[in-house]
Amino acid sequence: MFGRRFKLFTLSGFNVYVDMSWFLIAFWVAWSLAEGWFKQPRVFPELTDKPAVRWAMGVAGALLFFLSIVLHELGHSIVARRFGVHMRGITLFIFGGVAEMADEPPSAKAEFWVAIAGPIVSVVLGFLFLVLSAVPQPLPTAAVLNYLGIINLILVVFNLIPAFPLDGGRVLRSIIWAITGNLRRATRITSLIGGGFGIVLIVLGIVRIAFGDFVGGIWSVLIGMFLRQAASMSYQQLLLRRALEGEPVAKFMRPNPVVVPPQLSIADLVERYIYVHHHKLFPVADNGNLIGCISTQQVKQLPREEWSRHTVSELVSTCSPDNTIRPDTDAMEALSKMSRTGASRLLVVDHGHLVGVLTLKDLMRFMSTKVELESER
16 A cells, blocks of 8 residues: 655554655645635635745644544554554555554454544544634634644544445444454445445546546545555455464475575576576575575676676575564464565575475465355355
8 A cells, every 4th residue: 555654753652654645645735725725815815915824824734634634543543452453553645544453353343443433533633623713813823723623524524434444434344244243244345335435436536627626536536546446455455364364384385495505606596596496585505404595686786797706605695584484473474574575485494494485476376265265155
């Protein structure tokens, strides 16, 4: 879902990140407030000829709006933690924010309270900002507070639409889950609703574009496309988790992997291993003992004319936790590591001995077969 991101701060034990795409939407919100919302001559006649004031209000409104989103996601995160769900953190991105759960909630009850916690926070914030805006104070401050109150309540209404993965869709999923006792079926139903709602937003966006509202129409189309993709991905992730959870890496690894001897020349490494097997990373072992790893990136840093004069032992580096894993590790954890690092292969190491290699292709093949055999009819 995310591209490049970096950590902003830690709040109540949760890391808050910002994705690079967030800067685009933050600027757009600030611009729309400064040149749109606060520039309405009938509502704010005093601000019409004060662009600097409007832009200061726009920036303040945008930052406080996104702080509201962080607090909304913090509500989800705190309740999830109380139900024992591991949270990876909170990330701000172009479509708002998301509290990243490493696992599904353990029960329908937990799902309901985790889902409803965010909207409850937004309702409280919305009414708090509206009350504060009614207190006598300078117009710019009151206008920003009034906007924050309105936008938080709008956020609640939108989020409570029963379309997964919106909060309302999660509430609906918890209800269906409680009735049927089947999380997979509940997720499938609400994901289909979420995908359908995405189509509605896309069509609405096209209509808005046709009637001249280009910016609003494009935004509606983008949100619709995002919701459709997120709904589909959420269901696929559930299937994946159900297929792999509890399965040890040893079940999927390939024993007797291709290993490179340390005395091999770099030229032979390229000709006999890289060009033959097409891997980007090779384990270097001697009599079964893992010495380290050598990658195509390391080879590229050595001038081609020197390949025959150097051996693997001169370039080998220590294998890192990012490219190694134990045979008793849960396969879902292995998949998460691959996703986080971008690796398609992990070396399976047991007490310093290389016992196999785990590939993303093998995990996906198993998952596909299991889902096909156990699919609902």
